[in-house]
């Protein structure tokens with residue numbers, strides 16, 4: 556008998572990655588393509604369908620029964636599976652993505668917000684397995700967020716819940732891409748780390764601007780911090796502090812079991828933790844603050860693909876149960 560499997564796809568603003576995922580949560584094979592949305596919707600759609608069909612046929616050739624396709628999408632996905640709005644993939648706004656894919660591929664399809672897919676991936680196969688309810692915070696170019704309540708994705712009335720990155724931490728602070736001011740994203744993302752580092756360096760007379768020009772990425776700030784650079788250590792301390800402030804608020808509001816921290820910046824989890832935990836201890840109630848474990852994500856780059864595979868797999872399982 557053929558082994559059951561599903562396709563999981565992580566669609567990003569720059570790259571798109573997909574894989575065949577087995578029942579055990581292991582990736583069988585992967586493919587990638589450039590998203591290249593600037594070539595226009597028609598071009599993207601034609602290339603994306605070829606990409607999806609190639610994944611399905613490769614799975615079938617290898618002897619799997621490909622039962623469905625899950626997609627993590629970088630934007631707001633309405634309850635009917637259509638795209639509402641995407642900051643990075645604007646031409647897909649109001650596109651009936653789920654319906655069109657289902658029709659073209661003749662397969663069950665489920666589309667969810669990418670941060671929610673990542674949260675589900677960590678919930679089932681990653682750092683969130685021990686927790687009933689947790690918030691997932693992804694510290695990358697921006698700050699993404701997703702929530703798992705009672706082991707299920709909580710995406711709110713409009714599918715728009717979980718925007719941890721756009722909780723204000725400085726009312727009159729740095730301007731944010733969302734149109735507001737002082738959002739967490741402007742203080743705890745990878746690019747925010749670089750910005751804070753440069754601001755701190757400017758304050759130290761002897762270093763001047765020379766060193767700051769050489770450092771362009773969060774990884775470089777981390778390397779500088781690990782070699783004892785006070786401005787780099789200060790940048791991580793500041794990011795940890797702001798994140799701790801937000802997590803304390805979430806702990807008091809929702810009394811969750813945990814916060815799972817993922818994304819590129821979380822590779823340096825230990826640099827964030829001291830100020831993050833200190834801030835939580837200061838601000839959260841003792842019961843809610845101590846309950847909320849703060850742990851690093853474990854699935855890395857694969858979390859989005861695995862989560863996308865899970866959303867469709869669980870949709871199929873539910874449909875089967877409903878039939879009984």
Ligand SMILES: [Zn+2]
Nearest residue numbers: 721731733738
């Ligand atoms: Zn914002």
